[in-house]
Amino acid sequence: MDYLPIFVLVFSFVFFLSIGTPVAWSISIASLLTMLVSIPLLPSVTTVSQRMGTGLDSFALLAIPFFILSGQLMNKGGIAHRLIAFAKTLVGALPGGLALINVIGAMLMGAIAGSAMASASAMGSILGPEMEKEGYSKEFGAAVNITSSTLGLVIPPSNVLIVYSLASGGVSIAALFLAGYIPGILTGLFLMVLAYFWAKKKKYKLGEKSSLKNVVKTFFAALPSLLLLIIVIGGIVAGVFTATEASAVAVLYTLILGFVYKEIRTRDLPKILLESSMTTAVVMLLIGASMSMSWVMSYENIPQDITTSLLSISDNKIIILLIINLLLLFVGIFMDMTPAVLIFTPIFLPVVTKLGIDPVHFGIIMVLNLSIGLCTPPVGSVLFVGVGVAKTTIQKVIKPLIPLFLVMIFALLLVTYIPALSMWLPQLFNL
Incomplete structure (x- = not known):
């Protein structure tokens, strides 16, 4: 060697x-x-x-600029406000209600927009001041917002899952999208449980209970936004269109929705297109x-050498997955998610496939693992956005972040060692 x-x-x-x-x-x-x-x-x-x-010469990669553009259109189109209002009617009266709203809103916003930073920015700017006014610690609110915003990268449609499909040599995007639902929602539920008990311990103020009429009203107000998930994912799974075509449909739908909500005007479009182009350029340079x-x-045969080295340590699936998870957690601290997926998928995928692990399952492990890195210094982009929106410092946010990190790592271990959490839906749809 x-x-x-x-x-x-x-x-x-x-x-x-x-x-x-x-x-x-x-x-x-x-x-x-x-x-x-x-x-x-x-x-x-x-x-x-x-x-x-x-x-960069890949048809599948065309989905990324379209999903980035649809995310920008959603961020400007008033969707976050409607999702938060709906989440408020569901959990607003529980202990830590505003924190729970943040998690649910971030899961929905992140899934619809496909961007953790867009979710962190939208949720933080809307809910942050409200949480502070209700007596919540600014740092706790920022920590919940930062960690929950990454869930949209696991819950589809997700640009990172498209990148993994490319790096893995063509794993089904539809299968990856379906595989991400249960792990993403499960991680969100764990974050909500922790936020609930934290708020109960700190005796944060309870919100008002919503009537059934208000629940129904806010649901129908948010329904057009929620329908996008059904249109995009349903269309891909049913074979009506590919992920790339679905991303173009998402742009058209969100553009129409922005005009219907009267949140986007024609004069706003040049700025939205410019911001989307700048984000796309950065992502594509990283991918190239x-x-x-x-x-x-x-x-240079580096993946083969690393495969041989890892398998010489042990042929036990549990040990190898633990080693890979520790390495990816370390990588996530220092490297952005897109290059990490593209560089380390060819290294670790041959190892796990030799151990009989499904590439779809491993893709969810990898994305969920690297999502944690987005919340950690020194390179955590979502951490910087969340701290900036909350007008606080990284040093102050670290303390409430640590329990949330541990909860996410616990969810990662469950997803790693219980394949059914990732594979049940793809197998249900024969993908």
Whole structure:
């Protein structure tokens, strides 16, 4: 086993990250330096550049800019307000009602918008001041918002699951979407239970109980937004359209909805399109760079070497999954989610498939695991958004975040070792 390519890849990547080089550039330069171990400079530069371009040559990737645009349209289109109003009628009168509303609202908003940062921004800006006014700790409210906002990455439609499908060599997107429902909802329920007991202990003020009439009224107000999930996921599962076509349908539907709600005007569209384009450009650059690194690792036989090394430690499924989860939790602290999925899927997928683990099940494990990293410093994008919206500091939020982290890790372990939580729905629909 040749350790030089692995050493060059890891050392150079960590070095460039540590001196503040942007992630996409760190990945690209590390890939180039690793290629130089085997071939001269000119072919190395040509190969890395070519692989960045061909890595983006995928029909499935068209879904990402469309889902990003639909998420922007939802964020501006008044959907968050209606989802929060509906959630308020369901759990607003319970201990920690506003925190529970935040979790339910974030699950719905994240699932519909497909963006953890959009969810954290929308929920935090709307519910944050209200929670503070009702006597909730600002830091507790921010911690609940930060952790619950990541659930939309597991609950479909999710751009990260599309990226995993690409990295895994074509695992069914429809199967991944269905597989994400139970783990995402289960994690949300665990967060709600913790928020409930925390609020009871702190004796936070209870909200008013809603009448059945108000529940029905807010449900019908939120129904057009909720229908998007049925249209998108139902259409994909039924085979009416592909994930890419579903993303285009989502844009059209949310645009119409924004005009119907009178929250989006024609003059708002250029700004929405520009913001979506900027986000898409960042994501696509990361994907292109990560795809080149994946190819370089494959060329240098790094995944095969790591597979051999891991399986030499143990052939016990429980031990190997525990090791992989610990490694991914560590990776999530320092790396953004999209490149992490693209780089580490080709490394770990051969290991788990040799142990008889379904690639769909492993995809949910990986995405749920890396979602936790979005809430951790120093690279946690959702952490920074949540703290910024709450107008507090990371140091103050860490204390209430720790119990929520532990709850998410417990949910991760359940999803890891009980495959039926991920596989029941895909098997039910024969996917």
